[in-house]
Amino acid sequence: MVVRLGGYARISLDRDGEELGVERQRRDYRQVAGVRPGWEVARDYIDNDVSAFKRNVVRPEFEQLLVDLQSGVIDGVIAYDLDRLARQPRDLERLIDVFEERPELVFCTITNDIDLSTSDGRTMARVMVAFANKASADTGRRVARKHRELADSGKNGGGFPPFGWKADRVTVDPAQAELITKAHDALLSGTRLSTITAEWQEKGVRTSRNTEKPITRVAMKGILTNPRLAGFRAVKGEKHIGSDGKPVMGVWETVCTPEKLDAVVAVLDGVKTRYKANKLNNNHKYLLSGILRCAECGTRMMANMRASWKEGSKGSRFMYRCPASTDGGCGKVSRAGEPVDKFIVNLIHDAEARLKAPEKASIEWSGAVRLAEVEQEIGSLIEAMNGKKISAATAIAMLEPLEKERDELAYERNRHSVEQAQTAAAVVDLAEDFERLPIERQRAVVMKHIRAIVVRPAGRGARKFNPELLEVVWAA
Numbered sequence: 001m002v003v004r005l006g007g008y009a010r011i012s013l014d015r016d017g018e019e020l021g022v023e024r025q026r027r028d029y030r031q032v033a034g035v036r037p038g039w040e041v042a043r044d045y046i047d048n049d050v051s052a053f054k055r056n057v058v059r060p061e062f063e064q065l066l067v068d069l070q071s072g073v074i075d076g077v078i079a080y081d082l083d084r085l086a087r088q089p090r091d092l093e094r095l096i097d098v099f100e101e102r103p104e105l106v107f108c109t110i111t112n113d114i115d116l117s118t119s120d121g122r123t124m125a126r127v128m129v130a131f132a133n134k135a136s137a138d139t140g141r142r143v144a145r146k147h148r149e150l151a152d153s154g155k156n157g158g159g160f161p162p163f164g165w166k167a168d169r170v171t172v173d174p175a176q177a178e179l180i181t182k183a184h185d186a187l188l189s190g191t192r193l194s195t196i197t198a199e200w201q202e203k204g205v206r207t208s209r210n211t212e213k214p215i216t217r218v219a220m221k222g223i224l225t226n227p228r229l230a231g232f233r234a235v236k237g238e239k240h241i242g243s244d245g246k247p248v249m250g251v252w253e254t255v256c257t258p259e260k261l262d263a264v265v266a267v268l269d270g271v272k273t274r275y276k277a278n279k280l281n282n283n284h285k286y287l288l289s290g291i292l293r294c295a296e297c298g299t300r301m302m303a304n305m306r307a308s309w310k311e312g313s314k315g316s317r318f319m320y321r322c323p324a325s326t327d328g329g330c331g332k333v334s335r336a337g338e339p340v341d342k343f344i345v346n347l348i349h350d351a352e353a354r355l356k357a358p359e360k361a362s363i364e365w366s367g368a369v370r371l372a373e374v375e376q377e378i379g380s381l382i383e384a385m386n387g388k389k390i391s392a393a394t395a396i397a398m399l400e401p402l403e404k405e406r407d408e409l410a411y412e413r414n415r416h417s418v419e420q421a422q423t424a425a426a427v428v429d430l431a432e433d434f435e436r437l438p439i440e441r442q443r444a445v446v447m448k449h450i451r452a453i454v455v456r457p458a459g460r461g462a463r464k465f466n467p468e469l470l471e472v473v474w475a476a
Contacts, residue, residue: 004042006065006074010084014049022048025080028110052087053136069098076106083132092129096122151240154233154250160208163223170252177255184264190444230261245382263417287341294322295456299329303337333457339465348449365416371409378402451475
């Protein structure tokens, strides 16, 4: 009788992604299965670079192994060691439940002799997993303490080199730093993160941790908001605060200034809707959707393709229309899209050129001095509390109003940084660059100058574009 086994192999960390550790385990358990009469490994269940100790980690192949054991797809499991299968007691109990339901199942590990179909075997397995769990927890505490010491001193931790730096984690990688800088400028100009992510994917940009799969939007946000870009030591993506209550600075080269990083973080996190360059829904495919307003009812006009338009045909390929009454409009006003777009782009050309004038210097934020004073007061209070010069209760009572003022000032600083950075980054050469910009960036340029455009009815039979029927409401 043939016994079909599922072979399980797992390793917690595989920095190079070469799967050498799991391959050694696979080779060993297959060798043992090969000398047992009637045994064959019907399927390998491999969880490479996956922890069995961390509670929030799902092991896909382990889950599939349980399903196949329950359903009878396989007749048992073979692994290198019990701790490859389970380092959390709850995972072991799930495995034991299966063996209690199907006592005929085979269980085998290379390094020990445990039978999960017997009471003694299950008890021994529980003891072994409990010790393995404790060993992992002890290691985790030691590693966490080590990383805390490294963070407090501003030194690099372990792991993969962060995007933007070379393998030494100190020297900036010029090519990657240039990508980050351009992405920052694009974000501050109104480009969506998803658009930038798509551009990086087209270029084949990869992170140091994942060299095979395309970069994701989540990874992009982490890269572009990494505090270490501005020289701050980060822990789990956040600035690490030292014992003096101030952010710890690192020992590596920087990619951007703290002010620019704050502006980028504020844009991605949404400081507040009214401070964004684009105050309307930015998911439009046409330049003036939502900016044009019907003169008859005041409703925002939207665009759609002309059903009769085909490649090479004359006339505009799309129309701006006031929605029908069922959608909140009157449906009485429409306009060919391309002539309107061309007219508006030409109209703001001079306004955009004026922004390039050298006298348009950035305005300094007026609250900088007070913010520095508040941060100094907070740091002094924390030092006094740590030095037992004042009680914790007194320190907390004094800290709370200062922290509130600090947060309000920091918010105002970020808002100011966003406005200044967006104004500077949004300046483009309309004659050369405008057509190459993504649609959300084009809309941001338009709305920087124009609040709305009121479209008046053209009358029956009117075919020629008449700019006098457009009333432009300029931004203040």
